Amino acid sequence: MDDQRRQAADWFRELRDRIVMAFEALEDRGPGEAPVGRFVVTPTQRGEDGGGGLMSVMRGGRVFEKVGVNWSEVHGTLAPRAQAAMAARGVPGMDKDPRFWASGISLVAHMQNPHAPAVHMNTRMFWTPGAWWFGGGSDLNPCLEYPEDTAHFHDTLRAACAPHGNELYDRYKAWADEYFFIPHRGRARGVGGIFYDDLNSGDWQADFDFTKAVGEAFLPAFLPLAEARMSQTWDEADKDAQLVHRGLYAEYNLVYDRGTKFGLETGHNADAVLMSLPPVAKWI
Incomplete structure (x- = not known):
């Protein structure tokens, strides 16, 4: 399993690198005369010896108002609350051994142009002494x-x-x-995509190959949409609609998102965990 964990972590890192390059290339073609955006990369650390990752955030670009593409590889001992949550989900051995390892890539993009859609993607692998699984998706x-x-x-x-x-x-x-539905608003936060978690078919390679396929699909699914909409004319009413919709995104991520809860409960860098929040939002 050590070799498999290394394969997964390295692939998540390589996917992160390719997406960062593709987004900066799109910025180079962006409209307007404002400075072209670039990612600021900050190493993150979970405690003194719990691993860490890279937080890569671009703000105020021509195409992207805020986008984060984070990679992490962390390990340690689950806090009692997180351990109880894992046990409640049926993770084998959680009541006896709370050690864990996790690696993945997490991405959220908030766009300058209101006609260009915001997007989320993540893929991850989680390991405990009693089990391993993959999760992720894109919406x-x-x-x-x-x-x-x-x-x-x-x-x-x-x-x-x-x-x-x-x-x-x-x-x-x-x-x-179901997952990206906001119960207190009675609506979805967007137009959906795919989501999966706790994927363990018993065939690690097959599950990893599927997870890689989900990650590989992201750029061809999203880049043509961003490129087509980034120069479209918009007005203040369009921008207002975007800011109100961002409020839905913030509410969901702070109240319901499983990844946000896990990241904060396991002591990962709070700025990296919360990078998904929009730079500006509005409530009516």
């Missing part, structure tokens, strides 16, 4: 929806899932629809 969060953009995003994810099982897209789309 689109437009404030001004274009049906053709939604269709492209979902079609790309469907094609990525298909080689790994004809039923996976439908299953994980339904999971995303």
